[in-house]
Amino acid sequence: MTASAASHPAEVALSDIRLSWKQGRAALLDHFGQHPQQVTPLLHGLTRLADQTLQTLWTTSGMPPDAALIAVGGYGRGELFPFSDIDLLLLLEQTQGSNAAIDAAASGFITACWDIGLEIGPSVRTIEACIDEADKDITVQTALLESRFLCGNRALADSLNRAFFAHLDARAFFQAKMREQQQRHLKFEDTPYALEPNCKESPGGLRDLQVVLWVAQASGLARSWKELAAHGIIHVNTVRQIQRNETVIKRIRAHLHVLAGRREDRLVFDQQSAVAKVLGFAPTPTKRAGERLMQRYYWAAKAVEQINQIVLLDIEGRLWPQSVAMAQAIVGLKGVQDGRYVLRDGMIEPADLQLFEQEPWTLLEIFAVFQRAPGARGLSPAALRAIYLARHRMDSAFRHDPRSREQFVRILQAPQGIVHALRLMNRTSVLGRYLWAFRRIVGQMQHDLFHVYTVDQHILMVVRNVRRFFMPEHAHEYPLCSELAAHFDPPWVLILAALFHDIAKGRGGDHSELGAVETRKFCKAHGISAEHTELAVFLVREHLQMSRVAQKEDLSDPEVIAAFARRVGDERHLVALYLLTVADIRGTSPKVWNAWKGKLLENLYRATLRALGGQTPQPEAELQLRQREAQRILNLYALPQGAQKPLWDTLDMGYFLRNDPQDIAWHTRKLYARVASQSPVISARLAPEGEGLEVLVYAPDQPDLFARICGYFDHQNFNILDAKIHTANNGWALDSFVVVSPHTKVHDRAMTGVIETSLLAELGSAAPLPPPHHGRLSRRVRNFPVSPRVGLRPDERGQRWILNVTAHDRAGLLFGIAQVLAKHHIDLQLAKITTLGERVEDTFLVSGPGLGDARIQNTLENELLQAIMD
Incomplete structure (x- = not known):
């Protein structure tokens, strides 16, 4: 031995311990990487390795014989995940500060742990301090409940254990853990079906299982699942089910730690595919590997949530036996045996x-x-x-x-009670076991960037939305829907259609057509009449059509309305489809529905109702009707007689058919005295329908006008929900936009003045168009990218062209499209902007020289693809 080594024996020992810990841990993780299903050997192996390392350090650090080292928390439970903290209690007979030598030894031990790479969470206390802290903090109380002696003075550790359980109030502990669990569940939206669940803390996560065992142990009932079965709280066969689902979630959590290289309990989009690959989930023709992993996780979480509820209710009854009321027989229910x-x-x-x-x-x-x-x-x-x-x-x-x-x-x-019953049936797995088609979509994710619920949860949300249309207390939410529902009979046909509308998702093919087949099979098996069967099948097959027409087609075109009227057939089918469509869109995500979409659907409903009533679309009559209504509104503002004529004479029929009388009146009030103006006119107001602003632009037409306006909104962080583009016969453009901002409180009336001033300045600028503002892609878009698509086709009459663009939503997207159209001198007449979560499906009505030339079409489509991909 060299003189240097002999003079620093502690350093030599620490280096050996550090190497042993590092090599042992690496070996366990390497074995887990080669055997990714074997999570229990990993957790127990890491626990044993930590035990041995700490015991060696305890001896090396010269801890006094009257102190004890105790494992608490998850480590005390004997389950150490790769990057979890190692929670330790250094139990002393005397309080810190009363013995300098002991304090120095404890400090040296903690420092040595950190030096060799142990991520410890230490606390140094006496028995009295432990009891005091446990009384004040339920977290400390829970950690001590799982304490495990490691080394040192066992008698001292046993004394703590006796004192702790002597002070433990099982009822108070139960109530505290229930409050804690309720708050934790609310933090995670009270659902195990979050798209990025926390596999430890979310409802149905590992914490829900741990709560059950904590409460059972505090109540003196059991310390394990097998002991719970021995007490008759769960069945012996249930133990295997619990352990299997627990292992699934532990396995996922362990791999999350390894892949992230740190403690990571969230199953985020970035990691879902990686974990799926490690665990051997292969993609199928209809499902990604990540979707298959998530469905397996959701099934496990659902089972955990179920067990948590059953066992905790049982323990509550045992803790408060006097609160369990006498059973009262249920009698008098038609078709139900009395007393059953x-x-x-x-x-x-x-x-x-x-x-x-x-x-x-x-x-x-x-x-x-x-x-x-x-x-x-x-x-x-x-x-x-x-x-x-x-x-x-x-x-x-x-x-x-x-x-x-x-x-x-x-x-x-x-x-x-329909919604409550179906939700309870789903939580208890009865719904999926009875409707086998429903079972296939339980826990199935939807990677379409706008559904925020799994398919089964979305379906039940739509059922809830439909049911609310028939409840008077919710009539204020959607007055038209409630009015229509009040006269619709029977309501259950809509409930049936809602239950089946997405039931065939994930199979490949058109889920609407496949769902219609499932609906017909169900109706035949359950004796549903031919009339009700036909309506339910129609609704499931057509449930996407009304939103598609409303958001992507020109509702001022009589042919569009006539074609949709032929598709629905009669008023009853129209009403039912309208109600289901509103309920469906509302059930996708809180971010997808807005008042503007509601207005588009209502406009389509009313126009189709007129067509079904025999009113043949007569553009001239409709134009006169809208002008008369607009004039009536203008009279309320005391405009001079004939004041509207100079402006209206410059506008053709297309303008009046695409704008409501209220909008026509607003445009006229702002422009009637400015028709001969030499400078642009900008006016903004709070949108009459829901959130956002309406912006009117009246300016000399020029090739890059639409692009310049889009560029302004892009750089001001406004999203364009709708755009109506019209060129008057005097060469001026009369354009209107509906915009919202995710960052600015656009309900503030001050914003209207800001826009009117700054947009006017922008239109007066001769500077080149700035480059589009590119925002960061969200994690969802990065992991579930949208395949960009561009389609150009002539309209029904072959006079104009319909441009369809699908891409992921991002800042600068519409501006980029507008720049390409301006470059090729394409005239834009209508823009329908459809944002579905983080995917956009925009439709433009355009015209321009050369669009009928295949080469020009190809060039335009390629440049648009490049613009939406950049």
């Missing part, structure tokens, strides 16, 4: 808990009872547990049993 079910404190359960095993069709009947029993608030823990245990009875015979079918139709046709 009982009500206990508002919760329904079968009188005989073996009922579901003996009569599987009653697994549906209990939900029909839940809808109709007075005072029913839900299903009891005993009922939920019985449903869980009887899930194997929900087989083909169960689905084909006429009694099952009768009960399911009864649930759909119930006058109230």
